[in-house]
Amino acid sequence: xxxxxxxxxxxxxxxxxxxxxxxxxIILSKLGLAVEVFVNxxxxxxxxxxxxxxxxxxxxxxxxxxxxxxxxxxxxKWPDSKVIIITAFxxxxxxxxxxxxxxxxxxxxxxxxxxVREVVNKAIEAIRSAAE
Amino acid sequence: MAxxxxxxLPFSAGEEIARNLAAHLGYRLIGExxxxxxxxxxxxxxxxxxxxxxxxxxxxxxxxxxxKQCFAHVHAVLAERFLEQKLVYHGPFGQFLAxxxxxxxxxxxxxxxxxxxxxxxxxxxxxxxxxxxAILREDKQRLMIAEQVFNMDDNETSHFDLVINSSQMDADxxxxxxxxxxxxxxxxxxxxxxxxxxxxxxxxxxxxSLVDIDPDIGVEVNxxxxxxxxxxxxxxxxxxxxxxxxxxxxxxxxxxxxxxxVQDTFGRISRSLR
Numbered sequence: 001x002x003x004x005x006x007x008x009x010x011x012x013x014x015x016x017x018x019x020x021x022x023x024x025x026i027i028l029s030k031l032g033l034a035v036e037v038f039v040n041x042x043x044x045x046x047x048x049x050x051x052x053x054x055x056x057x058x059x060x061x062x063x064x065x066x067x068x069x070x071x072x073x074x075x076x077k078w079p080d081s082k083v084i085i086i087t088a089f090x091x092x093x094x095x096x097x098x099x100x101x102x103x104x105x106x107x108x109x110x111x112x113x114x115x116v117r118e119v120v121n122k123a124i125e126a127i128r129s130a131a132e
Numbered sequence: 133m134a135x136x137x138x139x140x141l142p143f144s145a146g147e148e149i150a151r152n153l154a155a156h157l158g159y160r161l162i163g164e165x166x167x168x169x170x171x172x173x174x175x176x177x178x179x180x181x182x183x184x185x186x187x188x189x190x191x192x193x194x195x196x197x198x199x200k201q202c203f204a205h206v207h208a209v210l211a212e213r214f215l216e217q218k219l220v221y222h223g224p225f226g227q228f229l230a231x232x233x234x235x236x237x238x239x240x241x242x243x244x245x246x247x248x249x250x251x252x253x254x255x256x257x258x259x260x261x262x263x264x265x266a267i268l269r270e271d272k273q274r275l276m277i278a279e280q281v282f283n284m285d286d287n288e289t290s291h292f293d294l295v296i297n298s299s300q301m302d303a304d305x306x307x308x309x310x311x312x313x314x315x316x317x318x319x320x321x322x323x324x325x326x327x328x329x330x331x332x333x334x335x336x337x338x339x340x341s342l343v344d345i346d347p348d349i350g351v352e353v354n355x356x357x358x359x360x361x362x363x364x365x366x367x368x369x370x371x372x373x374x375x376x377x378x379x380x381x382x383x384x385x386x387x388x389x390x391x392x393x394v395q396d397t398f399g400r401i402s403r404s405l406r
Binding site: 095097100106 | 327
């Protein structure tokens with residue numbers, strides 16, 4: 001799918017490794033999305049309380065707050081948002097747990113740009129279909 | 133949109149449940165076709181492949197090496213099928229193939245022995261005593277094959293996501309339970325689980341192409357990076373590595389190849405005596 005102009009779609013990226021957020025910002029900005037990057041899950045959760053993000057991309061293992069808690073928080077507050085989990089600790093039980101809690105997709109690190117683009121484009125398509 | 137991978141004890145109504153489930157979900161049902169395709173690709177006869185899955189291991193029967201080759205060929209085809217969506221597989225030992233793939237719902241169907249005996253006696257027109265003898269013999273075969281080929285207990289329920297006792301539940305209810313479970317979000321395909329299955333499918337395909345060189349050959353794949361581990365006795369390590377590399381030259385889907393050759397004189401001898 002070619003670049004899509006979606007300035008009105010907002011994405012929150014949360015990963016305690018700064019390089020991950022930086023890379024994702026580059027990939028997602030090229031898709032025309034408005035991206036906010038966080039390394040601190042507590043600050044990210046506060047932002048989620050204030051504002052709806054159409055797509056949330058979150059790591060899992062981040063210290064005191066894990067990505068599943070972030071997922072549950074988003075689903076609670078903004079059930080239409082699409083949450084994509086990315087993790088270096090991918091395993092079947094975690095993947096199923098994430099899907100049970102409402103995740104849109106689950107990607108194992110290291111990810112490549114094409115994978116992320118594909119998943120995010122699917123999320124955008126799902127958001128557009130729901131809006132029609 | 134899970135894949136439903138059903139392994140049933142013979143005469144537990146597994147076939148009926150699998151067929152009705154596929155119809156109910158609108159999924160494709162596969163089973164025998166996997167053996168037919170494996171026979172076509174490998175050049176091994178259908179009879180031999182079936183024998184590997186069903187015949188009692190004993191000293192003068194099918195060799196362990198041949199049995200493992202047969203399993204490798206069948207599982208290569210099955211793993212490829214598991215890359216599809218909306219599929220029901222009904223067949224033996226499927227639970228050992230796609231472990232860890234979250235969108236594959238693995239189901240065991242079993243029954244009380246008395247019910248299996250009654251079913252078999254009725255279907256085959258034999259006495260209950262004959263039916264029971266055959267069932268017990270085949271159950272023992274199944275366990276021995278699983279132990280020999282996979283070093284696993286085929287009766288171990290932890291291999292399954294769902295266990296259905298068809299003595300306690302009629303076929304329609306079983307279909308309902310399985311289809312409701314399959315429709316849970318946790319069994320939806322996701323990028324990670326699809327990648328896992330692609331890795332398994334490539335690993336099985338590679339193994340199938342190498343299993344004549346070493347029936348115990350180990351193959352792991354991580355996003356197209358293939359790691360082959362093979363054991364030899366004697367000093368032909370380089371020759372073995374070269375043979376594997378040659379066989380896998382330009383193998384479709386493979387990005388990188390690492391070959392580890394381990395010298396294992398005593399292990400090979402002891403395995404051949406099993």
